[in-house]
Amino acid sequence: MSRAGLVEFDDVHKYFGETHVLRGIDAAIDETEVVVVIGPSGSGKSTLLRCVNRLEEIQQGAVRIAGQSVTAPDADINRIRQRVGMVFQSFNLFPHMTARENITIGPRKVRDLSATEGEELASELLDRVGLTGQGDSYPNELSGGQQQRVAIARALAMEPEVMLFDEVTSALDPELVGDVLGVMRDLATDGMTMLVVTHEMEFAREVGDRIVLMADGTIVEQDEPERLFTNPRTERAKQFLQRLL
Amino acid sequence: MANTETTGTSTGLLMRDGLVRRVGEAVAIGFLVVVAGIVTIIVSTRVDFGLLETIFPRFVDAFVRVLGIVIAASVLSILLGMFIGLGRISTSPITSRITKGYVEFFRGTPLLFQLFVIYFGIPGLWGGAGFPIPNWEIPAAIIGLTLNHSAYVGEAIRGGIDAVPDGQMEGARSLGMSRVMALRQVVFPQALRNALAAIGNDQIILVKDTSLLTVIAVPELMTVFRDVNSTTFQPWTPLIWVCLFYLVITMSMSQLVNAAERRGDPGRDGSLSALAGMFSRRGGGGS
Numbered sequence A: 001m002s003r004a005g006l007v008e009f010d011d012v013h014k015y016f017g018e019t020h021v022l023r024g025i026d027a028a029i030d031e032t033e034v035v036v037v038i039g040p041s042g043s044g045k046s047t048l049l050r051c052v053n054r055l056e057e058i059q060q061g062a063v064r065i066a067g068q069s070v071t072a073p074d075a076d077i078n079r080i081r082q083r084v085g086m087v088f089q090s091f092n093l094f095p096h097m098t099a100r101e102n103i104t105i106g107p108r109k110v111r112d113l114s115a116t117e118g119e120e121l122a123s124e125l126l127d128r129v130g131l132t133g134q135g136d137s138y139p140n141e142l143s144g145g146q147q148q149r150v151a152i153a154r155a156l157a158m159e160p161e162v163m164l165f166d167e168v169t170s171a172l173d174p175e176l177v178g179d180v181l182g183v184m185r186d187l188a189t190d191g192m193t194m195l196v197v198t199h200e201m202e203f204a205r206e207v208g209d210r211i212v213l214m215a216d217g218t219i220v221e222q223d224e225p226e227r228l229f230t231n232p233r234t235e236r237a238k239q240f241l242q243r244l245l
Numbered sequence B: 001m002a003n004t005e006t007t008g009t010s011t012g013l014l015m016r017d018g019l020v021r022r023v024g025e026a027v028a029i030g031f032l033v034v035v036a037g038i039v040t041i042i043v044s045t046r047v048d049f050g051l052l053e054t055i056f057p058r059f060v061d062a063f064v065r066v067l068g069i070v071i072a073a074s075v076l077s078i079l080l081g082m083f084i085g086l087g088r089i090s091t092s093p094i095t096s097r098i099t100k101g102y103v104e105f106f107r108g109t110p111l112l113f114q115l116f117v118i119y120f121g122i123p124g125l126w127g128g129a130g131f132p133i134p135n136w137e138i139p140a141a142i143i144g145l146t147l148n149h150s151a152y153v154g155e156a157i158r159g160g161i162d163a164v165p166d167g168q169m170e171g172a173r174s175l176g177m178s179r180v181m182a183l184r185q186v187v188f189p190q191a192l193r194n195a196l197a198a199i200g201n202d203q204i205i206l207v208k209d210t211s212l213l214t215v216i217a218v219p220e221l222m223t224v225f226r227d228v229n230s231t232t233f234q235p236w237t238p239l240i241w242v243c244l245f246y247l248v249i250t251m252s253m254s255q256l257v258n259a260a261e262r263r264g265d266p267g268r269d270g271s272l273s274a275l276a277g278m279f280s281r282r283g284g285g286g287s
């Protein structure tokens, strides 16, 4: 089955050596849709996300963005990655650059943005993630929550069509989680297409348009948040949700 | 330092820490007294201050020569070492294996052997006479030190690159940077910072390795010592100059490394501008 979406997974299989980690993923994410991926540890959530911008190679099937194959051997991967923003659990900010430089390095180097355009873009994005005036700080001078918001701004600087979030609040102190989720909520409201792996069930319920529940490398069930949380159809989903509550 | 221990059961420990500290100080002071005593005795009985002055210009001569060789070999070995280090992590197995072989060879054979190959071996290819380069010992010295130490610098840089978390490369690639661009902008400046101490160590060894050059007829500090000693039979007087002149170079070098480390600390002045700037236009940190 193949639905047309902004991001499409078409029978995606991924192996790490002998381990079959993604076992035939079929899914599509529409424009402006926010899809939240949940599931037990090791079920393949991160791997699925990393296949979208080909940080992982797949062995079978295809991933497409706006109809264009990401996984074809001749795909221009650097160009495709510009259309996909990614935010990591461990931030992965560049420690030798200021917040502003972190944000502008992508556009400056990859899209030849001028220095002044870069300045403007950085200020605008820092405002957007609630870090007005913090542009000259280095990552080690910022709290985890601030760093993660700079990382979101850095990804947004490339003006991506879709954003990937892999447990972006898991490494944060509880009191810092809210600010980051707030930025993500705003993004969703502004119509960004998002694929989000998270353990924040409240966020999933409120912001997600659809929940995808993964287990053992397959999609067990997917549905609107309310329906999936209150009335799961499969035994596997029931088990998983039970353990959450 | 020991007094920062504040937990309840620490009184006994604190006393023992204090004791250890005082014993350590006593040993260190004892050592200093013995060494200072020996040096004083030697300087007052074995050093001829008239001779010290007469031979000074010859040591200055040698010192200037050594300094020139050190600067040339240092710059060249760091430059070449960067390419060796990058070659080691190349995705091309051809490049990574060839650079690995290079490192194995230059670390696996003695520097003196390498100097002999260059100083004697290469002119030997011309037969008896006819080797066109005059004063071959100086270029031979610079080439030998450069090749040898670029292997060590290369390993230091490879280690520095390995120490940069994978997430840095992934973060850069996910923005659409090519691998080469990500290396240059993101990984390499950090790798250089990581490798700085190891590179500094190696460059200090390079300074001391110039003492081997006496064997290939470079008139350096050890050569001057031997000349003076064989005519005056007063080893202690020239040894003073040898010691001081080596220390001048090695100690300035550690100062330089310390300064570079301070500059390169992320969080203040940005990346390691002096070295990284050659690879990255943003290297200076400021815009």
Ligand SMILES: Nc1ncnc2c1ncn2[C@@H]1O[C@H](COP(=O)(O)OP(=O)(O)OP(=O)(O)O)[C@@H](O)[C@H]1O
Residues within 6 Å of the ligand: A016, A019, A021, A039, A040, A041, A042, A043, A044, A045, A046, A047, A048
């Ligand atoms: N680089 C790798 N090499 C080998 N196996 C890997 C690698 N990365 C992931 N795996 C394996 O693939 C499976 C799926 O991993 P993945 O990280 O996608 O799970 P996840 O759902 O994100 O888990 P978590 O909730 O713990 O983050 C796991 O069994 C994991 O051990």
Ligand SMILES: [Mg+2]
Residues within 6 Å of the ligand: A045, A046, A047, A166, A167
């Ligand atoms: Mg994961």
